Amino acid sequence: MTESTPVGVGLPMTITRTGGFAGFDDQVLIDADGVATVSSRGKETVRCKLDPTVLTPLASAAQQVDWASVTSTKPTARHPDDMIIAVSANGKLARLDDPQLKPLTASVSKLLTEAKIPPGNLCKPL
Helix, strand or coil, rough: CCCCCCCCCCCEEEEEEEEECCCCEEEEEEEEEEEEEEEEEEEEEEEEEEEEHHHHHHHHHHHHHHHCCCCCCCCCCCCCCCCCEEEEEEEEEEEECCCHHHHHHHHHHHHHHHHHHCCCCCCCCC
């Protein structure tokens, strides 16, 4: 038995949003302790502590994913201007629209909406 218990399966987690008509290049890295590193368009990095209203549902959703059965595949564009939202956790990487990641859809969408104006309502600056 170890003394440290992870906050939840699925954390740390990296969420990326690339491509699309607007040319997105955003990344949110969430550590196991709820600290997020947010970068937009490959720059503008902000580090902050995720608000519990964002972190709690995201961590809960991540626990509902059967990470062992997720097939790790590097997401590729399916058509011109394809916006790719990908989630990486537990050594796995998949598009958010992968059926196995369905529990994460609402939480990740909220996170990315809030991340557009960092820190916004997403988190409190460190």
